[in-house]
Amino acid sequence: MSEFKKLLEPGYIKNLKIKNRVSMAPMEKQWGDRVGNVTQFYIDYMVERAKNDVAMITMESTFIDPVGRGNIYQLGLWDDSNIPSHKRLTDALHEFGTIAVTELQHAGRNAATYKTGFQPIAPSPIPCEISGGYIPREMSLDDIADITRKYSEAARRAREAGYDMITLHGAHGYILNSFLSPFTNKRTDGYGGSLENRYRFGTEVYQAIRAQVGEECPVGYRITADEFVEGGLTLEDTRAFIKHLEGLGLDYVDVSSGIYESAPMIINTMDFPLGGLLPYAAGMKEVLDIPVIATGRINDMRFAEQALERNEADYVHMVRAFHADPEILTKSRKGEFDDICMCNACNKCIDLMFGDQRVRCALNPSAGREREMALKPAEKKKSVMVVGGGLAGMEAARIAALRGHDVSLYEKEDELGGAIRWSSKGQYREEWGQAARYRIHSVNKAGVAVHLGQEVTLADIKAAKPDVTVLATGTKPFVPPYIPGVDNPVVSDYAKVLLGETKIGVNAVVVGGQNIGLATAEFLTEHGCKCTIVEDGDAIGADLGGIKQMVVLPRIADDANIEVRLNSNIERIGDDWVEVQSKGQSETLKGIDMVVFAWSREIVRQLADEVAADGTLADYCLIGDAVWPREPIDAIYEGAMTGRQI
Ligand SMILES: Cc1cc2nc3c(=O)[nH]c(=O)nc-3n(C[C@H](O)[C@H](O)[C@H](O)COP(=O)(O)O)c2cc1C
Numbered sequence: 001m002s003e004f005k006k007l008l009e010p011g012y013i014k015n016l017k018i019k020n021r022v023s024m025a026p027m028e029k030q031w032g033d034r035v036g037n038v039t040q041f042y043i044d045y046m047v048e049r050a051k052n053d054v055a056m057i058t059m060e061s062t063f064i065d066p067v068g069r070g071n072i073y074q075l076g077l078w079d080d081s082n083i084p085s086h087k088r089l090t091d092a093l094h095e096f097g098t099i100a101v102t103e104l105q106h107a108g109r110n111a112a113t114y115k116t117g118f119q120p121i122a123p124s125p126i127p128c129e130i131s132g133g134y135i136p137r138e139m140s141l142d143d144i145a146d147i148t149r150k151y152s153e154a155a156r157r158a159r160e161a162g163y164d165m166i167t168l169h170g171a172h173g174y175i176l177n178s179f180l181s182p183f184t185n186k187r188t189d190g191y192g193g194s195l196e197n198r199y200r201f202g203t204e205v206y207q208a209i210r211a212q213v214g215e216e217c218p219v220g221y222r223i224t225a226d227e228f229v230e231g232g233l234t235l236e237d238t239r240a241f242i243k244h245l246e247g248l249g250l251d252y253v254d255v256s257s258g259i260y261e262s263a264p265m266i267i268n269t270m271d272f273p274l275g276g277l278l279p280y281a282a283g284m285k286e287v288l289d290i291p292v293i294a295t296g297r298i299n300d301m302r303f304a305e306q307a308l309e310r311n312e313a314d315y316v317h318m319v320r321a322f323h324a325d326p327e328i329l330t331k332s333r334k335g336e337f338d339d340i341c342m343c344n345a346c347n348k349c350i351d352l353m354f355g356d357q358r359v360r361c362a363l364n365p366s367a368g369r370e371r372e373m374a375l376k377p378a379e380k381k382k383s384v385m386v387v388g389g390g391l392a393g394m395e396a397a398r399i400a401a402l403r404g405h406d407v408s409l410y411e412k413e414d415e416l417g418g419a420i421r422w423s424s425k426g427q428y429r430e431e432w433g434q435a436a437r438y439r440i441h442s443v444n445k446a447g448v449a450v451h452l453g454q455e456v457t458l459a460d461i462k463a464a465k466p467d468v469t470v471l472a473t474g475t476k477p478f479v480p481p482y483i484p485g486v487d488n489p490v491v492s493d494y495a496k497v498l499l500g501e502t503k504i505g506v507n508a509v510v511v512g513g514q515n516i517g518l519a520t521a522e523f524l525t526e527h528g529c530k531c532t533i534v535e536d537g538d539a540i541g542a543d544l545g546g547i548k549q550m551v552v553l554p555r556i557a558d559d560a561n562i563e564v565r566l567n568s569n570i571e572r573i574g575d576d577w578v579e580v581q582s583k584g585q586s587e588t589l590k591g592i593d594m595v596v597f598a599w600s601r602e603i604v605r606q607l608a609d610e611v612a613a614d615g616t617l618a619d620y621c622l623i624g625d626a627v628w629p630r631e632p633i634d635a636i637y638e639g640a641m642t643g644r645q646i
């Protein structure tokens, strides 16, 4: 109990004993079935976390009505036929003493017709561009009564399905939030205008649920403490509302922030500090007597403990942290912090969800595949030679070794990490470094024999005679050889710049305005260099992911030292000039002392080609970016699968 005195202290919400203060926040995963039932792999995922002592788990936004469904494979409690599968889930969690919480939701103006088949409904006809810009139908008084009844029916189903507590999803711009907010509620009847009127819908829904579930069942509210939009709700407004609900018997509050228009404040990227929303939880605590749950980029139990010590909250909600490592609490209790695959807030999970795909984790390929990816010892021990120590190679080596194989990993650089070595450099990107440190640590811990600074040839492989060879040679920056002047000393590439191998000048041209190009430009301006980004497409940052775009693009626009030229190409490069053409017009940029290619990547595949041409290696495969340059999630997944298949 020593290090985590506060975190491990039992608590009570109403009469319900909560075994410690660690809770999993809701995360929609698109893992339900077409009508909102829980799937077996959903249960497997939750059991893996419950086993590791999480006290409470809130599943995810659970739709109460098909018109307000947020996503196609979201969980639902809109129909009695949903009850049995939810009951299987809660039964499974109860085996571990975990409190099962449902979060009842109607997406309101954030619902999209292409997913639901219906026009969205909302207090006022104000579309949400981020959800597709569908103009909602203004709700009639009958609609309001109907939705209130549907919340109460869903609460009954939740109780029949064995949920211990019910959270009303009053955050993130969904229907309850949108009635409370002057930003989205422009009604002139008894549900809009004055504070009292804007409280009305949320109050009626709360009261209907309370009447349905009785006094025994804890009922809580997830609130957006601040909407972070002009004319939107602030902490003063929202805590007054929660205080009002507390007066009516509300049992706890879960403090989030943001709406879709300010989405980075819902799910912070790595550009934000840890625990940035704690002041909002603390602000709620100042005026409330009921338990307060804090959320938002809490990815480390030590940090969580400190927040509780400072009395900023009564419970901590962590969700991406448990997505990336179900064992984070167990490992933290044992002091095994280096063994934790820590969420780096890369937001790949939410990007997938917004892209209507199943939620995965960039760093933990087993999330949502717990059963199929459970590690099984190798039937026959083999010698395995892995060439390339990037993410794919390290993961293949680690998993193969954990299964009992005799694994050697060769890396031509003096350090493991591959592309992550440079992509983790620069402000706002350091957490990729944490991802690398974890994998390097786990490769060593798994007993892999690591050989650094060794470039492997076909002859080396033949001499070593491994049973299996895994080629994971990755990529390198592509510098187009056909551009006149490309051999000029002012020319470099993003990897060399980010690794500090290129002297930074005062006036740079960065070729490429996507993720890595923008990171390079920001790195250069941090070092006092001015940058012109030359991008051949008509937008920068298209590959950043929706939420990251909302953070990075305004930052680039506000940076007086960055100029962006769209629909432009480099024509020629001189000693201190660059000729840029845009839509048929050429212009010479003068006084340039750096030209940095951050445009695309080239596969390092000479060894793979030689192995293929030779044709004598009995068992080999090519994985990761060496197959095709993609993202860390793909490289780690391929490594994970390869390690399991040997
Ligand atoms: C993929 C994904 C899905 C989410 N789905 C929900 C949801 O269904 N309901 C909700 O209230 N919040 C949802 N959130 C927000 C989280 O509950 C949480 O507030 C946010 O991720 C910040 O906490 P964290 O830093 O611990 O991840 C989601 C977040 C992510 C990353």
Ligand code: SF4
Pocket (backbone or CB within 6 Å): 320, 321, 323, 324, 342, 343, 344, 345, 346, 347, 348, 349, 350, 360, 361, 362, 363, 364
């Ligand atoms: S995908 Fe990225 S942000 Fe999401 S849980 Fe995994 S590491 Fe964290």
